Amino acid sequence: MKKTIFFLGVCMLGACSADMDKKIDELIAQMTLEEKVGMLHGQTMFTSGGVERLGIAPVKYADGPFGIREELEPHSWTPLRLDTDSATFFPTGSALAATWSEEMAWLYGKGMAEEARTRGKDMILGPAINIQRIPTGGRTYEYFSEDPLLSARLAVGYVRGVQDNGAAACIKHYALNNQENNRGMVDVIVSDRAMREIYLPPFRAAVEEAGVLGVMAAYNKVAGSWCAENEVLLNKILRDEWGFRGMVISDWGGTHSTVKSALAGLDVEMPGGRFFGEALLDSVRSGAVPEEVIDQKVANILRVRLAIDPVEETSHINPVSTPEHGQMVYEIASKSIVLLKNEGGLLPLDLDKNKKIAVIGDNAVQKNATGGIGAGVKARYEITPLEALKQKTGDRATIIYARGYQGFSRQDRERGGILGGVMLTGTGGMISGSPAVGAQLDQELLAEALRAASDADLVLFFAGNNREVETEGADRVNIILPSMQDELIREIARVNPNIVTVVVTGAPVDLSGVDHCSQAMLVSWFNGSEGGNALADVLLGTVVPSGKLPFTFPVRLEDSPAYALQTYPNFDKAPYAEDIYVGYRWFDTQKIEPLYPFGHGLSYTSFSYSSAGTAKDTYGPSDVITVSFTLENTGPYTAEEVVQLYVHRPASKVEFPEKELKAFQRVKLDPGRSAKVTLKVPVSSLRYWNETAGGWALDPGETALWIGTSSRDIKLRKSVKILP
Ligand code: BGC
Numbered sequence: 001m002k003k004t005i006f007f008l009g010v011c012m013l014g015a016c017s018a019d020m021d022k023k024i025d026e027l028i029a030q031m032t033l034e035e036k037v038g039m040l041h042g043q044t045m046f047t048s049g050g051v052e053r054l055g056i057a058p059v060k061y062a063d064g065p066f067g068i069r070e071e072l073e074p075h076s077w078t079p080l081r082l083d084t085d086s087a088t089f090f091p092t093g094s095a096l097a098a099t100w101s102e103e104m105a106w107l108y109g110k111g112m113a114e115e116a117r118t119r120g121k122d123m124i125l126g127p128a129i130n131i132q133r134i135p136t137g138g139r140t141y142e143y144f145s146e147d148p149l150l151s152a153r154l155a156v157g158y159v160r161g162v163q164d165n166g167a168a169a170c171i172k173h174y175a176l177n178n179q180e181n182n183r184g185m186v187d188v189i190v191s192d193r194a195m196r197e198i199y200l201p202p203f204r205a206a207v208e209e210a211g212v213l214g215v216m217a218a219y220n221k222v223a224g225s226w227c228a229e230n231e232v233l234l235n236k237i238l239r240d241e242w243g244f245r246g247m248v249i250s251d252w253g254g255t256h257s258t259v260k261s262a263l264a265g266l267d268v269e270m271p272g273g274r275f276f277g278e279a280l281l282d283s284v285r286s287g288a289v290p291e292e293v294i295d296q297k298v299a300n301i302l303r304v305r306l307a308i309d310p311v312e313e314t315s316h317i318n319p320v321s322t323p324e325h326g327q328m329v330y331e332i333a334s335k336s337i338v339l340l341k342n343e344g345g346l347l348p349l350d351l352d353k354n355k356k357i358a359v360i361g362d363n364a365v366q367k368n369a370t371g372g373i374g375a376g377v378k379a380r381y382e383i384t385p386l387e388a389l390k391q392k393t394g395d396r397a398t399i400i401y402a403r404g405y406q407g408f409s410r411q412d413r414e415r416g417g418i419l420g421g422v423m424l425t426g427t428g429g430m431i432s433g434s435p436a437v438g439a440q441l442d443q444e445l446l447a448e449a450l451r452a453a454s455d456a457d458l459v460l461f462f463a464g465n466n467r468e469v470e471t472e473g474a475d476r477v478n479i480i481l482p483s484m485q486d487e488l489i490r491e492i493a494r495v496n497p498n499i500v501t502v503v504v505t506g507a508p509v510d511l512s513g514v515d516h517c518s519q520a521m522l523v524s525w526f527n528g529s530e531g532g533n534a535l536a537d538v539l540l541g542t543v544v545p546s547g548k549l550p551f552t553f554p555v556r557l558e559d560s561p562a563y564a565l566q567t568y569p570n571f572d573k574a575p576y577a578e579d580i581y582v583g584y585r586w587f588d589t590q591k592i593e594p595l596y597p598f599g600h601g602l603s604y605t606s607f608s609y610s611s612a613g614t615a616k617d618t619y620g621p622s623d624v625i626t627v628s629f630t631l632e633n634t635g636p637y638t639a640e641e642v643v644q645l646y647v648h649r650p651a652s653k654v655e656f657p658e659k660e661l662k663a664f665q666r667v668k669l670d671p672g673r674s675a676k677v678t679l680k681v682p683v684s685s686l687r688y689w690n691e692t693a694g695g696w697a698l699d700p701g702e703t704a705l706w707i708g709t710s711s712r713d714i715k716l717r718k719s720v721k722i723l724p
Helices: 003-010 015-029 033-038 093-098 102-118 146-164 192-199 201-208 232-242 260-262 278-285 291-307 323-336 385-396 410-415 443-452 482-495 512-517 532-538 584-590
Strands: 042-043 059-061 123-125 168-174 186-187 214-217 247-250 340-341 356-358 398-402 422-425 432-435 458-464 499-504 521-525 573-575 607-614 624-633 638-648 658-668 674-682 687-689 695-697 701-710 712-721
Touching: 015 291, 033 278, 059 291, 093 146, 102 123, 102 146, 102 323, 146 168, 146 192, 146 201, 168 201, 192 201, 192 356, 192 687, 214 232, 232 432, 232 674, 247 291, 260 278, 260 291, 278 291, 291 701, 323 532, 356 385, 356 443, 385 398, 385 521, 385 532, 398 443, 398 674, 443 482, 443 624, 458 482, 458 512, 482 512, 499 512, 499 532, 521 532, 607 638, 607 701, 624 638, 624 658, 624 701, 624 712, 658 674
Parallel strands: 059 123, 123 168, 168 214, 186 573, 214 247, 356 398, 356 458, 458 499, 499 521
Antiparallel strands: 340 521, 422 432, 607 624, 624 674, 638 658, 638 701, 687 695, 701 712
């Protein structure tokens, strides 16, 4: 489907665009006002109108972002319960981000597009690319990273993957939807600099580089205006500055006005037509909204509609999850698993020494395709860690399973329950917490776990969250591990200290408790249909871990910026007082030790870094800095390393974070082999947003390029001079 990109990107001003524009003008000229307005709102929960008389098909949306959602009744959230609408469960956002691979993001988008097309959908509601501002954010698992560059590269990969394969992508949620609590009302107060440097880059890259066809306006307000009627975000930045030519849709129920939204740049209200149905017709008739504005909206939709062929009615509902897609999600999952620590080289597991393995924890058997509020996937299948471990160890080891703790359930969430020893009350965006009185472990489950552990050579402890703990519509009260997992692992460690902990999570959790008790630890995410297989292969050494953390694991929640500055929790206003110091930018600048830093991830092999050099010593504003160095695999396994380049400004006149990620690359090397790695940093990417001038500006002078294996493990340093 190259034509989409071609049309919106390269050819926009050329002949093919002129043809397309002509066709669009002709179509609009034949439409009645009612037909035009009929295209500007939802007809069902997941379609917006077409004009049958003119052969314009409705736009069919596939809820994402990590799998094609099941079919729902036309006007409610109730599933149709078909047996033909299951799909592949793709690793969720933070898992994909842990691959640090644009190529994997492309593959992901390709798989999503193929499944969307088979199910008759035009536009995928994904990727979800908001910055992970707070560790407790309910949708952290859907989003990519706390870093704008990493998020931007993955957004570009995902969108291209989707649009190169025949579907439209819709990036969401534009913009600054960084918390779930009170998301429909909260007013984000952010500096232009933080907005431009931290929060907008993924959206901008998806528009400018990937030619994304859809943008979903977020629920929240920014600077006093809801995103679906925000003149600055929509008309000024998205359209005038970035040149966006596709369609803007509201988040579901996120439209609040007719005239204001229509004039600010919203094209489609979803779902239903409370504001963009009759009310919009009336506003045009009364002259409050000029008909040219309506024509412009119809043109925006038609540009998408003409780029994406409607799928034949007959093939609308088909089983979509294929073995090839299983292979795809396996590949992504296997590159996403992060080895946090590996004391004494306990991993990969030696099954000659560890004949009897106790697998403990509800998360070893949890499925994570659905749960909580919001989009999930009716997965055709999902391999759990326990299933995969049993299957892959076969008769080489005995696996004894004990649940250990009761996983947080839907009822717990709905009724309120115990989350990490804290009482949880209420949902729907208003969680409040108070210490639970007398909370204790389930004694039967504890006894069973201790029996299994004392009898085994090794314990695989499954900690972390599940999809009821991390949910759309509500942030977590804290980051303490739920279900009293800290208490449980302490008890287990007393009877068997040989513990490997697998953390199943989509967001940062407080690992300090389990860290003390574990010799090795991995993060295995909400990792899709093949998550269990990928994890088992990493544990057994068939796959060498290569994932890197896309966010910081703090020692304490209070160390993280919004909590340290007490700007979160909040209700009506969210002042982003930490400004540009989000994630590691805060920890590094404030010199606060994280438990595990951004970019961290070990391997079973070792790498050495040497001989850093740049092509030149001085660079002008429009140059690209080329940094090269030698990477050698000095260990026993063929493996992949994600090399990272951070920029530090030793003598800047402007305030900058201690370091900022400016380039990264995945490199594969056989044992004993080395490669020359070259990273490119455009000088323009070093610019900052100058608040006074209202534009990008360069701070010339000495600039240090730090190359490392994580944000806190810098291996090489090289300085260049940036000329004004
Ligand atoms: C979510 C969107 C989602 C939409 C449709 C909203 O509540 O914020 O991400 O695509 O619902 O399910």
